[in-house]
Amino acid sequence: MKSLLTTSSNPATAEKEASGETLRIRGGQPLTGRVEVKGAKNLATKAMVAALLGESTSILRDVPSISDVKVVRSLLEVHGVSVVDGEEEGVLHLDPSGAVSAHMEEIDAHAGASRIPILFCGPLLHLLGQAFIPDLGGCRIGDRPIDFHLDALRAFGAVVDKLPSGIRLSAPNGLHGANIHLPYPSVGATEQVLLTAVRAEGITELRNAAIEPEIMDLIAVLQKMGAIISYEPNRVILIEGVKELRGYDHRCIFDRNEAASWACAALATDGDIFVGGAKQQEMLTFLNVFRKAGGWFDIHEDGIQFRRAGALKPVIVETDVHPGFMTDWQQPLIVALTQAEGESIVHETVYENRFGFTQALVKMGADIVVHPHGLEDGHRRVPRRALEQAAVITGPTPLHGADIVVPDLRGGYSHVIAALAAEGESIVRNVGIIRRGYEKLFTKLETLGADFDIIG
Known part of the structure; x- marks a missing residue:
């Protein structure tokens, strides 16, 4: 495939020049630095x-x-x-x-x-x-x-x-x-x-x-x-x-979905990311789960800093409407949970087909089993729905590079973060769909030290 960076080696510049449909990512490095989130x-x-x-x-x-x-x-x-x-x-x-x-x-x-x-x-x-x-x-x-x-x-x-x-x-x-x-x-x-x-x-x-x-x-x-x-x-x-x-x-109110995505990126890559513009009040539920999973955060006037507190821990999550745990948060979190020590369970109660993205993670070495009709659990807080599914994630499992295709917005972001956390080189296709919800994605990744090229 012909590189689209022939006129510029800067991904931020290339973002304006190219469609960015495919990325070549060299993973294994923590993401560190500061990114800003705008309106939701x-x-x-x-x-x-x-x-x-x-x-x-x-x-x-x-x-x-x-x-x-x-x-x-x-x-x-x-x-x-x-x-x-x-x-x-x-x-x-x-x-x-x-x-x-x-x-x-x-x-x-x-x-x-x-x-x-x-x-x-x-x-x-x-x-x-x-x-x-x-x-x-x-x-x-x-x-x-x-x-x-x-x-x-x-x-x-x-x-x-x-x-x-x-x-x-x-x-x-x-x-x-x-x-x-x-x-x-x-x-x-x-x-x-x-x-x-x-x-x-x-x-x-x-x-x-x-x-x-x-x-x-x-x-x-x-x-x-x-x-x-x-x-x-x-x-x-x-x-x-x-x-x-x-x-x-x-x-506009800040984009709490993007803020949570960068927080999960810090968790998955063992990085340290300051998310400018993020606010505590709108992220209370996420922050609780983030801490339970082994994350550390520090609230500032102008944003929130995210990193690991030590070894990642397994958690049980049930997605729900606000003030519950958002369905948009579970996908990037699952990437991090592949590195937690033990068995995590995510019950998806909002959409009935939101675990399709895990197939790529399994291809990269993750141990994830999707239960298409959900799991019976006597300790549920969110009422069961007929459409719900569950994913059981057992870790930690090393992730390795793979050739994967982005299925949707949040799943696609999760694939990019998985590739950055994995050892070796990955090809991530159809990343253009991620632009639906992530502003200046390539620029922010470059700022955080991600090693990637945009290819045709």
């Missing part, structure tokens, strides 16, 4: 959609330079929204005054594999009276049905027509408040209800809502715009619809 992918993209609801320009700060943000930007521009970069890096000015309906072909072309178009529905129904959703993509981590979204939109008064090319929605009689009880505290469905209810006529009561920090930050964005939203105990959110909203000026 799971907030920035939703706040950009929220700008459609305002009658004036919105300003969003600390926006990460990732492909998901670029997808949303393209979709907004297709709908006539002006998106302009600010003078400061990571600042976007979003003016919805020219919003128009877009052709389904344009939406489909710009959406790519993203699932973001579903969240355009509420704002577009308010703004234009209609919306279109193409076939949705996203990471291959299991079934992500949009039934929760469509049922909620129907409750608001939307008419849903399923077409061969996607789904068309209309609101001939406008949208009105509704009483909605989600079967599961889905983050996406909660965002859908919030983005739709704020301008629906009347009061909306949402029960069994997701309460992730990114959801709370989206509520803060909408409140800045003039929305009336209150959070009650037991996952109940009340939204009083208003006739109009204005633009906002908001700084």
Whole structure:
């Protein structure tokens, strides 16, 4: 394969020059240094959609330079929204005054594999009276049905027509408040209800809502715009619809998923990484597990330092919705657990197919057994779900280089970290998908001392 570094030996420069689909990684060295995390992918993209609801320009700060943000930007521009970069890096000015309906072909072309178009529905129904959703993509981590979204939109008064090319929605009689009880505290469905209810006529009561920090930050964005939203105990959110909203000026909450990923990288490679911008409050559950697994961390005003405290220890983890252990955290953690002394168990209760990435780790020498129907365990804190799986990781097992293919965003990052922890050389393919959620990945890896090349 021809190297794409012929014009520059600097991976940071090459990141701008090349697609970066394949990496050649020489592992066995600890990652040390400082990286900065910007705004959360799971907030920035939703706040950009929220700008459609305002009658004036919105300003969003600390926006990460990732492909998901670029997808949303393209979709907004297709709908006539002006998106302009600010003078400061990571600042976007979003003016919805020219919003128009877009052709389904344009939406489909710009959406790519993203699932973001579903969240355009509420704002577009308010703004234009209609919306279109193409076939949705996203990471291959299991079934992500949009039934929760469509049922909620129907409750608001939307008419849903399923077409061969996607789904068309209309609101001939406008949208009105509704009483909605989600079967599961889905983050996406909660965002859908919030983005739709704020301008629906009347009061909306949402029960069994997701309460992730990114959801709370989206509520803060909408409140800045003039929305009336209150959070009650037991996952109940009340939204009083208003006739109009204005633009906002908001700084995104930090990306706790990326922060946890770098923490796990320090654990897996026996490194020492300071994650600038990370904050304790939003990572309490992760930090507890990190410490139990043999990690050491130090909280600073401007971030958190992560490294090992000694030999790694086995842990039992159950993924869950917030305030539980995030499903996005288990994949990079499993890489580190391959080096723990004993048997670790990870119960995945959120998605039904999120252990596919472990096949590559086994190829690299890890001892991981996936139980596709989960494990019976009398000491569970999270209720069993029919879709859940479990992974049993026995260590420590030395990892060696291999030729592997990235399956999804978090699994892909985990493959890169495994290759950096392994002895020898690895080829990691399809790393472009990692750009969906990790800003300047190659630059940060270089800063931490990773030894790699980008190849064609």
